[in-house]
Amino acid sequence: MAGLASSIERRNGVSLWRQIADKILQGIASGDFTENAALPPEVALAERYGVNRHTVRSAIAALVQEGVLKAEQGRGTFVLSRKRLSYPIGARTRFSTGLQGQTSERHIALLSSSTEPASRRIAEALGLAKGAAVIRLETRGEADGHAVSRATTWFDAKRFAGIEDAMAETGSITASLKRFGINDYLRHSTVLSARHADADDLAALDLQPGAIVLVTVAVNVTLDGEPIQFAESRFPAERVELRLAAGD
Amino acid sequence: MAGLASSIERRNGVSLWRQIADKILQGIASGDFTENAALPPEVALAERYGVNRHTVRSAIAALVQEGVLKAEQGRGTFVLSRKRLSYPIGARTRFSTGLQGQTSERHIALLSSSTEPASRRIAEALGLAKGAAVIRLETRGEADGHAVSRATTWFDAKRFAGIEDAMAETGSITASLKRFGINDYLRHSTVLSARHADADDLAALDLQPGAIVLVTVAVNVTLDGEPIQFAESRFPAERVELRLAAGD
DNA sequence: TATAGTTGTCTATATCAATAGACAAATTTA
DNA sequence: TAAATTTGTCTATTGATATAGACAACTATA
Structure with missing residues (x-):
């Protein structure tokens, strides 16, 4: 450019x-x-x-x-390589719909899940007491067989007990949340930064060492404004750009 | 995180x-x-x-x-160093107001300006014919004496003749556009990526070589949707994060 | 005032990164 | 086929990067 x-x-x-x-x-x-x-x-x-x-x-x-x-x-x-994927970010950010038209297939693979006490930061974001149990999901976004994102996501363990199974089955956050009665949600905030990929990202995203990742830290909320999800996502800067749509 | x-x-x-x-x-x-x-x-x-x-x-x-x-x-x-600045991005992104409360002083310094024929990309974004004259401004955003952004901005040379003088005087894009009868404008689109800083960025942003910059490519439009400005901005990832506000 | 803990300096060695030049091997073009 | 173009391989040299160990200089504390 x-x-x-x-x-x-x-x-x-x-x-x-x-x-x-x-x-x-x-x-x-x-x-x-x-x-x-x-x-x-x-x-x-x-x-x-x-x-x-x-x-x-x-x-x-x-x-x-x-x-x-x-x-x-x-x-x-x-x-050989194709152009960068353009990943839209806005109030209605969703993995699958966002890449429609750019890829023929995409889904989220669940790498691992665990339950742990919430750190101060996550507790604040989700409106929980510090130390409350939260479910952590480690996921990878894939499109046409290529890894395009790597995310760590936290949910209130009480309210979303078993969401890891739903994720494993559906391969979609949106579909999983439906099982808990959440038919729609909005992105409340996104903070953006960039850094060198760490060892885990390198492996999961199939990157060469030294690669740069875009990092988003986001909170999703219900239509009532109640926080339901806290997520840190990493995107390989060489394969993905983030697009902020105007009226979204 | x-x-x-x-x-x-x-x-x-x-x-x-x-x-x-x-x-x-x-x-x-x-x-x-x-x-x-x-x-x-x-x-x-x-x-x-x-x-x-x-x-x-x-x-x-x-x-x-x-x-x-x-x-x-x-x-x-x-x-010694303070926390990262958090730079908001949304429909009403403006340099000065965005950093209010985080810094006591901020302004945009004009490094250089020139008139050149529009590349295909810039012509498209601004709705001009390819090769039409455009004014290019090279600027640096400063807050409390620290460089926080480095931008390259293009305007239609016909419509905004002399905007480089306005920028040099006012140190503000918003103020400069007022002189051309534009009292309000919106950000139409933003595309986000990251890369290693190049030589120019290193010098202008006072970075150590090898540093990472966040890159935004944005189009600003009037309230009627008419494109007026095309800009590529670089932010040092170690000093700045970008915050995407919900209802903005 | 010792002593422990910490940063600063020095020497030595091995490997990686970068330059330089020469020539081989494969492909395209005249 | 011959020449030009382009990638592949080899040797050699220099400087930057990383490790290792030893000890000096300075600060805080028991």
């Missing part, structure tokens, strides 16, 4: 090949490098970024490993 | 000291490391993250350089 020639920083704790891999990913996402088309040759990229050809090769090797590029000797290096 | 012990990745293109510096920043932002309090001693941090003490020292040195920590021989290492 803004297509400005943004250059590369040295001695910063992030290796040049990682920075260049990031730039290529950006280039793909922004349409600078077209899908299925050849990347500029290694020597051209090396000149463009002001580094040695071998450094560019390291970046490309990482992206080949990641499944984003495919190199063919004598022919060139080609872009 | 979610306070899970997230570990450190090796050979990923991001050096260990940079990853640990990121973790310490996270710890400060999330309240794990309290403001004005001493950090755990270097040996404890080294054990916690499974690295050598010298590696921890490199991370601390970077954060001392950055003004986040202060080390005192014999006593310990102390947290």
Whole structure:
């Protein structure tokens, strides 16, 4: 975006090949490098970024490993990966409907669940006493077989006893909440940040180390404004962008 | 958040000291490391993250350089920095009012301006013909003397001729638009992503290389829905979080 | 005033990251 | 087929990154 020639920083704790891999990913996402088309040759990229050809090769090797590029000797290096998914966020944010039209299939996989005492933060958000029992769900959002989100979600254990079973069966938060008499809900607040993916996110989202994740911390409420769900979701920045719709 | 012990990745293109510096920043932002309090001693941090003490020292040195920590021989290492700013995003997103209550002073500094032909993307967003003249403003948002955002903004050059002078004088987009008869405007759409800061952002935002920026791409419109402004803003993830208010 | 705890400095070593150059191997084009 | 283009492999060198250990300098406390 803004297509400005943004250059590369040295001695910063992030290796040049990682920075260049990031730039290529950006280039793909922004349409600078077209899908299925050849990347500029290694020597051209090396000149463009002001580094040695071998450094560019390291970046490309990482992206080949990641499944984003495919190199063919004598022919060139080609872009395999599709565009970033655009995940809408608003008052009616829901995983499945949000990606409709961009993917043919999506669901939420339940990785694990547990019951634990609420931390101060979660108790406040859910309007419970600190230490009250809450159910924690660890989930992964999948679309067309690709992991697109990783979330940790908390519910009041008293009110939503057994919601982990509903999640495992339905693969949908919305469907699970229906079983507890909640036919509609709204997103009350969302706080957004970004960080490097940690070990768990790397594994669950099938990312290369060093990847960046967008982090949302959200509270969902009933139509009466009663808080029912607290969630922290992580999205791989290289595969997902978040779209804030106007009247939503 | 979610306070899970997230570990450190090796050979990923991001050096260990940079990853640990990121973790310490996270710890400060999330309240794990309290403001004005001493950090755990270097040996404890080294054990916690499974690295050598010298590696921890490199991370601390970077954060001392950055003004986040202060080390005192014999006593310990102390947290100087305040919490992250929480920047609200919604239909009525405005820089100055958004940070009210969190900072005592804020304004937008105009770094440079130029007139250029609109790219396809910008032309579409502003409803102009491709190649039509647009004014580009490079700005930096400052609060209490700290850089908190870096933005590139485009306006129709015909309709907003001279807006760069208004910006330089008033230090406010809202005030500048008033001079062109626009007393109110709405944010039509926002798309959110994250990436490593580029060279320009590093310099303008006074960041250490390797830092992550949150990126918003937004279109502002008049009350009639007519697009007037296209902007890409970058926020340092370590100093700013974005808050999406419910009914905004 | 010792003593323990903490940060600061130094030396040494091994590995990773980046540059440099040369040439092989495969593909496309003239 | 020959030449040009492009990716793949190899060797060598330099600097940054990370580990290891030892000890100095400073602070707080028993």
